[in-house]
Amino acid sequence: MNRTSFHPLTIGLLLLTGIAAPLLFPAYTNQIAILWLMIVFASTWDILGGQMGYNSLGNIVFFGAGMYTSAVVQIGLFYDVGMYTSGARTTHIVFTNAQYFTGFALGIIAAGIAAALLAWATSWIVFGLRGPYFAIGTLGVAVAAAELIASWEWVGAAAGISMPVFPGAPDTQKLFFYFLLFGLAFVVLVCLRSLYSTNFGLAINAIRDDEEKAEAMGLHTRRYKRTAWSISAFFLGIAGAIFGNMTGFIDARDIAFPTTTFNIFMILMVLLGGKGTFWGPVVGAVVFQVIKEVTWTYFLGWQFVALGLLIVIIVVYFQQGIVGWLMEKYPERFGIRVAPKKEEERPPAIGLAPHPEGAE
Amino acid sequence: MEQVIGNISVLAAMPIFNLGLLIDGLLVGSIFALAAYGLALVWGVMNVKNLAQGDFIMIGGYLTWTLGRHGIDPLFGVPLTMVVLWSIGWLLYRAVISKVITRDLFTSLLATFGIAIVIQQGLNLAFGPDTQSAHADLPTLSFAGGLINIAATRIVGFVFAILIAVAVILFMKKSRIGQAIRATAQDARAARVLGIDTEKIYSFTFCLNAAICGAAGALVAVVWNVQPFLGTTYSIRLFVIVTAAGFGNLPGVIAAGFGMGVFEQFGGFVLGAEFQQALIVLLLLMVLAFRQLQQLRVRQAVQ
Numbered sequence: 001m002n003r004t005s006f007h008p009l010t011i012g013l014l015l016l017t018g019i020a021a022p023l024l025f026p027a028y029t030n031q032i033a034i035l036w037l038m039i040v041f042a043s044t045w046d047i048l049g050g051q052m053g054y055n056s057l058g059n060i061v062f063f064g065a066g067m068y069t070s071a072v073v074q075i076g077l078f079y080d081v082g083m084y085t086s087g088a089r090t091t092h093i094v095f096t097n098a099q100y101f102t103g104f105a106l107g108i109i110a111a112g113i114a115a116a117l118l119a120w121a122t123s124w125i126v127f128g129l130r131g132p133y134f135a136i137g138t139l140g141v142a143v144a145a146a147e148l149i150a151s152w153e154w155v156g157a158a159a160g161i162s163m164p165v166f167p168g169a170p171d172t173q174k175l176f177f178y179f180l181l182f183g184l185a186f187v188v189l190v191c192l193r194s195l196y197s198t199n200f201g202l203a204i205n206a207i208r209d210d211e212e213k214a215e216a217m218g219l220h221t222r223r224y225k226r227t228a229w230s231i232s233a234f235f236l237g238i239a240g241a242i243f244g245n246m247t248g249f250i251d252a253r254d255i256a257f258p259t260t261t262f263n264i265f266m267i268l269m270v271l272l273g274g275k276g277t278f279w280g281p282v283v284g285a286v287v288f289q290v291i292k293e294v295t296w297t298y299f300l301g302w303q304f305v306a307l308g309l310l311i312v313i314i315v316v317y318f319q320q321g322i323v324g325w326l327m328e329k330y331p332e333r334f335g336i337r338v339a340p341k342k343e344e345e346r347p348p349a350i351g352l353a354p355h356p357e358g359a360e
Numbered sequence: 361m362e363q364v365i366g367n368i369s370v371l372a373a374m375p376i377f378n379l380g381l382l383i384d385g386l387l388v389g390s391i392f393a394l395a396a397y398g399l400a401l402v403w404g405v406m407n408v409k410n411l412a413q414g415d416f417i418m419i420g421g422y423l424t425w426t427l428g429r430h431g432i433d434p435l436f437g438v439p440l441t442m443v444v445l446w447s448i449g450w451l452l453y454r455a456v457i458s459k460v461i462t463r464d465l466f467t468s469l470l471a472t473f474g475i476a477i478v479i480q481q482g483l484n485l486a487f488g489p490d491t492q493s494a495h496a497d498l499p500t501l502s503f504a505g506g507l508i509n510i511a512a513t514r515i516v517g518f519v520f521a522i523l524i525a526v527a528v529i530l531f532m533k534k535s536r537i538g539q540a541i542r543a544t545a546q547d548a549r550a551a552r553v554l555g556i557d558t559e560k561i562y563s564f565t566f567c568l569n570a571a572i573c574g575a576a577g578a579l580v581a582v583v584w585n586v587q588p589f590l591g592t593t594y595s596i597r598l599f600v601i602v603t604a605a606g607f608g609n610l611p612g613v614i615a616a617g618f619g620m621g622v623f624e625q626f627g628g629f630v631l632g633a634e635f636q637q638a639l640i641v642l643l644l645l646m647v648l649a650f651r652q653l654q655q656l657r658v659r660q661a662v663q
Binding site for chain 1: 464641
């Protein structure tokens, strides 16, 4: 994990996959786009959950915050938001090409910044909390956000907002959003790779391993935690802005702050792939998304029961994840040197407790 | 905003209204206190934070509602739900909880969260997403010339909650198993050394908690209403109560339970019912922030 950036071959392969996928499977462009979104979800969750040891149940807040920020910016630049979202509106509002794209670009930027600022602000509440309190506190933030937005008239309350419509043919629209999401996932992976190779990566790993000791060694743990959360929030906010425009309609409970779908998917994918490894979240996201797309329709309404069961099974029986399991099985392949097992050849000392040195 | 100020001025102008809300809050709070006691029990004894607590309550509620539809008085549902939830608790303990007790805290939290999702969605499939309520044919009592209206079901619910709570507390204090549970909570290893089968105690504690939730759920169905996705709200409520009081502090848990009931009645009256859930969550954040400030002071003292 100490290479500063990707091998050029990895970058080439990533780009190739990203560009070739929609050309090879044009019928599945949307599904593959969502796959990149899932990779963004899993990788950003892993900054805190895997690398820093802070398991958040509420990262979805930033996704939703970004989504709503971009919506408000996109509409507010040209019209009155309250009028646009009011249920009594009868006039049909059309955005011109120029309006749509400037609004969208500014919306994305604003979404990232607003989400990062929100993370910065909420970190004052949640980062004094440890372990399970942190998890429940963040879950609380997510549920509170959903409820507050769902009762806020100005942004459409529970009725949601219909986003500006993409000016162009459906196929162009698909590819447009596909490449936005792919680009985001690519940037996230490259950024995280270089981030983890710096002192920052070491510092958040130190926080995971022993926060008190890290603090005693002179690390400003709070500052690191806050920064890590803001980075994760920034990318999630952008993802929210893109996804909101992609679906064309946003509402608080089911699309922007879905605590029981996307929010849980993030954690599930990371656990499935392997927590705290770089490629684990990516592998987990791919496996999960493929399984989900293939089997989802066969469950006939039992999907979410199956999802809950899957969480329980993974958490209880398979917590090291796919990549974690591979690392255990073939450590040499991951550059982990394993000490040859000499201890077993030594005859056991009879009647004596094993030396404490032997345990090292 | 004007509505909120209007509501506050109503409260200020008519003190008798406050009394009505207070009584209502205390009656409802008794059920919260009962379920929060179960959560604190599992938390304290086996260090598992059960995020499926609220969903256990919903199972109990739906059982009672089903009984009510078949013409059985819902209040007879209380013992029956206790038995059923006891067995569900036992199954869950065998299948999941026993395997996560020794692992880190997030594992048990996430595992119970998974259970919560299964229960929510299962209830949704079985009963549909509508809000249901079991009706016990009891009148609404009026006092002070109709200004205070209290449903008799709430009083019955209150009495039941108190009876069950007292029974559980006496059981914990007097019986051998209760003693063993308390010993395990204090020091599981020492308890094992002294010949207590802690595995059995854990299983018993979890089942007891599930049964308490079942009873609370039956009362919730009678006094209020049940809905598949309300479970999360209950879980968060109970977490607020236990976190505010500290899980080793039984009188504190009960007091916080009543406090929660009163707070919600007043909050619901002033802000309107649609803010109820947001209100509970904000309270959670406030309690967590407050606890954090407290700890900050402790840390400074240590430094």
